Amino acid sequence: LCNLTEYACCIYCYNCKVARNQYERMGSDVTMQCGSLDNDASVSWKVNGTDVKAQHRLEGPRLVLNEVDLGHNGLYSCFQNPHGERRDTIYLHIGIPPRDPTVTCRSNTYPKGFYCSWHQLHPTYIPTTFEVDVQHNQRSLEVQKDPDHKNRCRVRFPEVFSSYPYKVNVTAVNALGKASTTISFEESSIVKPDPPERVTATPIRFNARRLEVSWQSPATWPDIDNFPLKYFLRYRPLIREQWQHVELSDSTSHTITDAYAGKEYIIQVAAKDTEIGTWSDWSVAVHATPWIEDPLPITSTTEVDFPTETKTSPIPSSNAPQKAEPPVGRAARLLTFFSPLLLGMLLLFMW
Numbered sequence: 001l002c003n004l005t006e007y008a009c010c011i012y013c014y015n016c017k018v019a020r021n022q023y024e025r026m027g028s029d030v031t032m033q034c035g036s037l038d039n040d041a042s043v044s045w046k047v048n049g050t051d052v053k054a055q056h057r058l059e060g061p062r063l064v065l066n067e068v069d070l071g072h073n074g075l076y077s078c079f080q081n082p083h084g085e086r087r088d089t090i091y092l093h094i095g096i097p098p099r100d101p102t103v104t105c106r107s108n109t110y111p112k113g114f115y116c117s118w119h120q121l122h123p124t125y126i127p128t129t130f131e132v133d134v135q136h137n138q139r140s141l142e143v144q145k146d147p148d149h150k151n152r153c154r155v156r157f158p159e160v161f162s163s164y165p166y167k168v169n170v171t172a173v174n175a176l177g178k179a180s181t182t183i184s185f186e187e188s189s190i191v192k193p194d195p196p197e198r199v200t201a202t203p204i205r206f207n208a209r210r211l212e213v214s215w216q217s218p219a220t221w222p223d224i225d226n227f228p229l230k231y232f233l234r235y236r237p238l239i240r241e242q243w244q245h246v247e248l249s250d251s252t253s254h255t256i257t258d259a260y261a262g263k264e265y266i267i268q269v270a271a272k273d274t275e276i277g278t279w280s281d282w283s284v285a286v287h288a289t290p291w292i293e294d295p296l297p298i299t300s301t302t303e304v305d306f307p308t309e310t311k312t313s314p315i316p317s318s319n320a321p322q323k324a325e326p327p328v329g330r331a332a333r334l335l336t337f338f339s340p341l342l343l344g345m346l347l348l349f350m351w
């Protein structure tokens, strides 16, 4: 059986003998000792089967490398002079001790449990493992590795509506050191559902300004009856930057009634527990265009004068008809200079 290190050994030394690993900090001076040979032994060294080209120093059975970097990684072998018998094989790994990992916890399966995930902002170049400890009300909770996600674990809520905070300690460990991050939170602050699913938007026949939007609650949310979700819908025509929003409690469909005729819309939905936590991410965007009369009269495709700004109340009423809004911008300023009579004539002319 050849593991990876042995395999490398097979290639470079033509001899399957397990190399020992030596881990060293990037930037340090490294000493490799050839087996347990005495100080007056004379040895020569090879790396990856060739002479050591990096700057180095020989001190009897020791090879000293200065200010190592990733280029010094490799399989080092030493041979005792004068017969050239191989005495040792060392796999040198250059790396960095871990720094405090970044940790976040979230419950998308409230009230069943939550998960915590972590990552390192800086690479360590050598294998780094993580230990996770979760405390609640002075008890250590069982932590399960997530089978689908690296750097993630799952925890069951030991009770619901608990006022005790949860304390999560993640420790990154490698051959060169360890570092921990501890975060503390209340149950209610980490609740964030997954986005709604199967969002569809369909035109309504004979209605040029409506779109029927429907969706399903996220499948991961375990108990929709006892822990209902509310929803937030946003939509805009592709050609505009500004979203319009509608908040809906307890409904998984909504009819947009103020769509611009003939314009393609982009629509997304988010979900939130009705009482606690934060909004989910937006669902995958769906596109839809309201029903268009067929055949398309050419005149209806000429530019519609969209207002360039809308009031930015966070949740504008869905049924505030856009057409009733006064035109904004240059056109509006221009119009105020005309008398009502002229205005009438102008409108007649325009239509």
Ligand SMILES: *[C@@H]1O[C@H](CO)[C@@H](O)[C@H](O)[C@H]1NC(C)=O
Pocket (backbone or CB within 6 Å): 047, 048, 070, 071, 072, 073, 074, 075
């Ligand atoms: C030795 O080989 C490894 C693997 O191919 C390579 O990454 C490393 O840079 C080599 N080391 C030296 C000192 O040539």
Ligand SMILES: *[C@@H]1O[C@H](CO)[C@@H](O)[C@H](O)[C@H]1NC(C)=O
Pocket (backbone or CB within 6 Å): 131, 133, 169, 170, 171, 180, 182
């Ligand atoms: C986190 O866990 C590590 C490893 O078990 C431990 O050394 C460290 O003291 C813990 N930190 C806190 C704040 O509990």
